[in-house]
Amino acid sequence: MKxxxxxxGIGGLTTAVALEQKGIDYTIYESAETIKxxxxxxxxxxxAMQVFQKLGLREELEALGNxxxxxxxxxASLKTVSKVDLxxxxxxxxxxxxxxxxxxxxxxxxxxxxxxxxxxxxxxxQINKEHPxxxxxxxxxxxxxxxxxxxxxxxxxxxxxxxxxxxxRKAKQVCWRGVVKYELPQDLIGELKEAWYNNLRFGxxxxxxxxxxxxxxxxxxxxxxxxxxxxxxxxxxxxxPIVGELIGLTPVDQIHxxxxxxxxxxxxxxxxxxxxxxxxxxxxxxxxxxxxCQAIEDAYVLSECLEKxxxxxxxxxxxxxxxxxxxxxxxxxxxxGKMAHVKNPFLAKCVNFMLKNSPEVMRKKQSEKxxxxxxx
Numbered sequence: 402m403k404x405x406x407x408x409x410g411i412g413g414l415t416t417a418v419a420l421e422q423k424g425i426d427y428t429i430y431e432s433a434e435t436i437k438x439x440x441x442x443x444x445x446x447x448x449a450m451q452v453f454q455k456l457g458l459r460e461e462l463e464a465l466g467n468x469x470x471x472x473x474x475x476x477a478s479l480k481t482v483s484k485v486d487l488x489x490x491x492x493x494x495x496x497x498x499x500x501x502x503x504x505x506x507x508x509x510x511x512x513x514x515x516x517x518x519x520x521x522x523x524x525x526x527q528i529n530k531e532h533p534x535x536x537x538x539x540x541x542x543x544x545x546x547x548x549x550x551x552x553x554x555x556x557x558x559x560x561x562x563x564x565x566x567x568x569x570r571k572a573k574q575v576c577w578r579g580v581v582k583y584e585l586p587q588d589l590i591g592e593l594k595e596a597w598y599n600n601l602r603f604g605x606x607x608x609x610x611x612x613x614x615x616x617x618x619x620x621x622x623x624x625x626x627x628x629x630x631x632x633x634x635x636x637x638x639x640x641x642p643i644v645g646e647l648i649g650l651t652p653v654d655q656i657h658x659x660x661x662x663x664x665x666x667x668x669x670x671x672x673x674x675x676x677x678x679x680x681x682x683x684x685x686x687x688x689x690x691x692x693x694c695q696a697i698e699d700a701y702v703l704s705e706c707l708e709k710x711x712x713x714x715x716x717x718x719x720x721x722x723x724x725x726x727x728x729x730x731x732x733x734x735x736x737x738g739k740m741a742h743v744k745n746p747f748l749a750k751c752v753n754f755m756l757k758n759s760p761e762v763m764r765k766k767q768s769e770k771x772x773x774x775x776x777x
Contacts, residue, residue, distance in 0.1 A: 428518050605643075
């Protein structure tokens with residue numbers, strides 16, 4: 402049975418790569434007219450890199466990005482408050498954590514699929530739910546489908562059609578992202594820094610020899626504050642000078658502004674010959690850096706299930722193996738976002754104290770759960 406994948410983002414493309422390797426027929430429908438080398442940066446954490454190891458893509462991806470071995474929450478001065486050392490898990494799973502340009506990752510994945518099966522300019526608008534399903538696109542064309550994987554993002558049409566009881570939550574936070582030509586000092590190249598100060602956060606990481614990905618967040622009350630670059634730089638003027646440099650050197654058209662939101666956990670991802678994957682199933686706020694990583698885990702587990710079970714059973718098995726972990730991360734990421742932006746000075750000091758004094762064994766245990774991939 403041919404499977405139709407809706408969406409050629411990282412989750413959809415990784416699914417296609419996995420199905421390609423298993424000899425399972427598929428078609429990908431993507432709304433964009435072209436897949437450009439666009440976007441900002443992304444961190445492929447240990448769990449995602451384990452999947453790429455299984456798919457035979459680890460070394461290729463490592464060569465395209467930058468290896469990082471620690472995640473650091475800091476003060477505005479970049480003095481470390483809390484550090485997660487990733488070296489133990491690198492040794493345990495024999496993979497590196499890689500920061501890379503999102504567009505570079507997508508282009509790599511495209512190289513490993515049959516591009517004749519990729520249909521661009523196909524924005525899904527409706528599905529006739531009588532089996533075989535009829536996919537209706539905004540260009541007036543249709544396609545008959547035996548099985549559907551909805552990898553079409555937080556505003557998924559597949560989810561809207563088959564799982565209509567859902568809620569997209571607004572975090573009342575705005576995120577600015579950018580990629581800039583810049584070489585960090587040698588002592589900063591192998592780590593992610595995220596500085597917290599007075600309802601503001603700023604993170605940065607090297608993603609290639611001469612490129613740095615940065616992101617900045619704050620809360621808002623009524624509408625997103627579309628800062629000009631100079632205003633954004635002024636907003637973070639209490640931070641380490643490198644923050645102002647990164648913002649100031651980034652071309653205006655390379656700064657992306659987005660409202661932060663997630664998908665409140667839903668009870669089911671699979672029904673009949675349809676299932677959801679990635680943000681369509683469990684969109685999360687960016688506070689754990691796990692959105693794409695979880696989509697990649699989905700892709701691997703789903704492909705393993707499809708190889709071992711009949712289709713409907715495979716979809717249900719995939720849901721059973723993945724839903725608890727993904728939804729736990731959605732909730733955790735949501736709460737971290739709220740904690741990071743507390744405005745009360747006393748509560749902010751309490752948060753800072755907890756970060757400084759959380760036991761290493763606790764951080765290690767949390768990472769252990771995060772990096773463990775379900776066995777089919």
